[in-house]
Amino acid sequence: MEDRFVYADNAATTPIDPRVLEKMMPFLTTEYGNASTLYSLGHSSHDAMEEARKEVALLMNADPGEIYFTGCGSESDNMALRGWMHSKQNKGKKHLITTCIEHHAILHTAQALEKEGFEVTYLPVDKHGMVELEVLEKAIRPDTAMVSVMFANNEIGTVNPIAEIGKLCREKGIIFHTDAVQAYGHVPVDVKAMNIDILSISGHKINAPKGVGAIYIRKGILLNQLITGGGQEKGRRAGTENIASIVGLGEAARIKRETMEEETAYLRKLSRKLIDGVTKFPQTILTGHPTERLPGTCSFCINAIEGESLVLMLDFNGICASTGSACSTGSLDPSHVLLGIGLTHEIAHGSLRLTLGMQNTEEDVDYILERLEQVVKTLRAMSPIWHE
Amino acid sequence: MNYSKKVMDHFAHPRNVGDMPDANAVGTVGNQKCGDIMKMMMKIENDIIVDCKFQTFGCGAAVATSSMATELVKGKTVQEALQLSNKAVMEALDGLPPVKVHCSVLAEEAIRAALVDYYKRQGIDPEPIVGCSGECSECHHDHGHGEEEEE
Ligand SMILES: Cc1ncc(COP(=O)(O)O)c(C=O)c1O
Ligand SMILES: [Zn+2]
Numbered sequence: 001m002e003d004r005f006v007y008a009d010n011a012a013t014t015p016i017d018p019r020v021l022e023k024m025m026p027f028l029t030t031e032y033g034n035a036s037t038l039y040s041l042g043h044s045s046h047d048a049m050e051e052a053r054k055e056v057a058l059l060m061n062a063d064p065g066e067i068y069f070t071g072c073g074s075e076s077d078n079m080a081l082r083g084w085m086h087s088k089q090n091k092g093k094k095h096l097i098t099t100c101i102e103h104h105a106i107l108h109t110a111q112a113l114e115k116e117g118f119e120v121t122y123l124p125v126d127k128h129g130m131v132e133l134e135v136l137e138k139a140i141r142p143d144t145a146m147v148s149v150m151f152a153n154n155e156i157g158t159v160n161p162i163a164e165i166g167k168l169c170r171e172k173g174i175i176f177h178t179d180a181v182q183a184y185g186h187v188p189v190d191v192k193a194m195n196i197d198i199l200s201i202s203g204h205k206i207n208a209p210k211g212v213g214a215i216y217i218r219k220g221i222l223l224n225q226l227i228t229g230g231g232q233e234k235g236r237r238a239g240t241e242n243i244a245s246i247v248g249l250g251e252a253a254r255i256k257r258e259t260m261e262e263e264t265a266y267l268r269k270l271s272r273k274l275i276d277g278v279t280k281f282p283q284t285i286l287t288g289h290p291t292e293r294l295p296g297t298c299s300f301c302i303n304a305i306e307g308e309s310l311v312l313m314l315d316f317n318g319i320c321a322s323t324g325s326a327c328s329t330g331s332l333d334p335s336h337v338l339l340g341i342g343l344t345h346e347i348a349h350g351s352l353r354l355t356l357g358m359q360n361t362e363e364d365v366d367y368i369l370e371r372l373e374q375v376v377k378t379l380r381a382m383s384p385i386w387h388e
Numbered sequence: 389m390n391y392s393k394k395v396m397d398h399f400a401h402p403r404n405v406g407d408m409p410d411a412n413a414v415g416t417v418g419n420q421k422c423g424d425i426m427k428m429m430m431k432i433e434n435d436i437i438v439d440c441k442f443q444t445f446g447c448g449a450a451v452a453t454s455s456m457a458t459e460l461v462k463g464k465t466v467q468e469a470l471q472l473s474n475k476a477v478m479e480a481l482d483g484l485p486p487v488k489v490h491c492s493v494l495a496e497e498a499i500r501a502a503l504v505d506y507y508k509r510q511g512i513d514p515e516p517i518v519g520c521s522g523e524c525s526e527c528h529h530d531h532g533h534g535e536e537e538e539e
Contacts, residue, residue: 306424308447309399316400326422327447327491334423349423349445382405382451384416384427384443 005318006364010205010296010357011154011182012322016248017207023251024209027244035241036232045243052250059253060180060199061190062216068233069214069246073181073202074105075226076215079237080177080198081109083223084146085118090175093145099123099131101340102150106179110148123149128289129158129341137168146175151183151199155324155337155353156288157297159187166195175221181205181213185256186294187264191216198223203245207358208252212245263358267295270356270365274298277369278354281376282388287341287351296356301343304386305379307351313379317371324351391448392482398452403459408441412509415501419494424450428458428498432506435466442498449488450495453477457495466506470518472499 007015027048033041035049050064057064070076084090098110100122110120121139125131131149140147147169152159162178169176177198180189184199185206191199198221203212217223217236229238256263275298279286283303302310307323314321322328324335326349333339334348354368380386391399411429418425424446431439440462442454457477461469474492478484484492500518507514 306446312448332422345423383445
């Protein structure tokens, strides 16, 4: 096929939807008022923000009053963990349960809490990256203040049994937080039916801008404030609101609510084709759960080649992809997620993640398969450990 | 993290890559730290490296340093090749990002390992000439991780 550009790293970030940008533009130009002001210029900002809050809430079956806007998904995660562990409401309970395959926004925050004297259990996961309910139940202690389990994993796409985890936590009276940054807008999220107490989302994974996020906090739960200052967001998160981005997040949520079903069917079909094609390569495996996975996430380990080389060569072919190989992380260890699902260093060395989005087509998938096959052959011809 | 133009050139168009079944000096080394593996193969006549090829399982930096290393030792005497340091390979590539310095150590070690093999095949004890063969575990400790070294 002829050279083309294929963006297949939608788990890293997504392009802004033109409809989202259009909705944002007035707030980047003429409607620049501060939402807290008394005069009418500020009212349009305020009203647009409240409209966005409604949309964000609707897509997770929350009440708008339970949504607070933040600066990014990482901030929401920090707010959840630090906010609850430090809060008076948790009555000095010192134990936090999370998993070994969380995003660094959770892991590094949990580690920081450990340094402060909190105790953290990092649950192991099964070979597909799923949390097992019995393992979670055994880890619960009388002083457990919070359980934080990611909704869907950003590297391998595995979707956790969130409703079951939520039910267990509610029965035990433990606050349940989930990092839904990769899930929200891509798979159904229902904070009421799933018994979720706190939930993090981020704009740039659903075709809204980077640098805006939100946190759902169930009514009645009080978190210690992370960012103190003015009284914005009902005094829970200070800082003059980023109206344009918030409006973008709201519009993106509205679009996802209307199109999610259709998008899911489309992405599952594209992913099926890509996964079927890639796993036909010799000595190549799918990582993550075979069925309980995000619709657009395709992740593999390709034996005897290294992920960074693979990503660089795909880039020469116009394909944007990512890897969790040791050489790519700069830390000399492969990604904690790949180790967490029990892969050896050697297998994890050949990790490749292709995450499809709505801008991708069947032709893109054909193109990826054609070029990937060539690149794999080239790299294997160069590899001293490749044996057919 | 960005690679220099030279690194990208050697990665995209590696020189002297491939197998060499009639090599008379072969060294394979693995990086215990990140998992890269590098194999150097040479044809040595009258103490001169007349040909050199490599195979590498590793990142962009590992491939580029292997490629550059083969160019630097080709046509050189065995003694000259023994002097090749990872610093020289890196300089020839216009530097490497700090986190990638450890990958360049592999090229130096692979060349050394091939020359050790060459001496062994001749029935010569390589220890007095080559010194540490690069195969002992103590070897790895002082090469350091890239972070404390400069590009
Ligand atoms: C699972 C998960 N959590 C948190 C984040 C952080 O979100 P943000 O980039 O908005 O800070 C990301 C993405 O980067 C993610 O994939
Ligand atoms: Zn490397």
